[in-house]
Amino acid sequence: MSTYSKYFEKIRVRPDRQAEVKSHAPRCQWDGCDEPGTHRAPVGRMREGEYFRFCFDHVREYNKGFNYFSGVSDSEIARFQKEALTGHRPTWVMGANSGAKAASDFSHIRSGRAGYYNRVRDPYNMFGGGRAEPRQRQAKPLEAKALETLGLDTKATGADIKARYKELVKRHHPDANGGDRGSEDRFRDVLQAYRLLKQAGLC
Structure with missing residues (x-):
C-alpha cells in the first residue's frame, strides 16, 4: 500500500499571514529586542498620529505604563475633559456672541413647531399653536x-x-x-x- 496519493497534489495550503506580516515588519523599537515590530503604540501627548513599533510582548508592557496626561496638572486635565464634551470646539454662553440676537430673531422660523404650523392647519387649536379661533374657509x-x-x-x-x-x-x-x-x-x-x-x- 502506497502512502502517496494523487489527491495530495490538489490540496492547497493557505499561506501563513502572520509570517508574511512579520517578514515585512520593521524591527521592534524596544531596547535590545530583535523581534519584528508588528504592533503600533502611540508616542504620546502633542504627537498624535505618531506611533512606536513594538513586538507583542513589548507593546503590552508599554501600554501598561502609558499615560496620555503624564506631566500635566490636574486643572489642565479637568479643562481637557470639559472641552472634550464639545469636541474641543468653541462654545458661547446663550446670547453672549454678537450674532446670537440676530439668530434668535429667526429661531421661530427654523423651529420644528413653527414649520409644522406653516404646513398643517390647526383650526381648532388641538396642538396649542395659539390660534383660538378657527380659520375661516375661503369660499370658491x-x-x-x-x-x-x-x-x-x-x-x-x-x-x-x-x-x-x-x-x-x-x-x-x-x-x-x-x-x-x-x-x-x-x-x-x-x-x-x-x-x-x-x-x-x-x-
Missing part, C-alpha cells in the same frame, strides 16, 4: 354664488345653511304656495344651490 366662486342664492354670506355655518334651505323650500314649494308657478324657478335655484353646498361639504 360657485359656493359663494350658491350662498348668495340662499341669501347667506360666506361666514354661514352648516346649521345656518340647512335652516335657510328648509325655510326657502317651505316658502317656494308648489304645494306650499297654492300652485303659484312663478316661484318654480326660484325653488329650482334653491335646490341646486343646496346640492352644490352639500357636495362641497359646507352642510
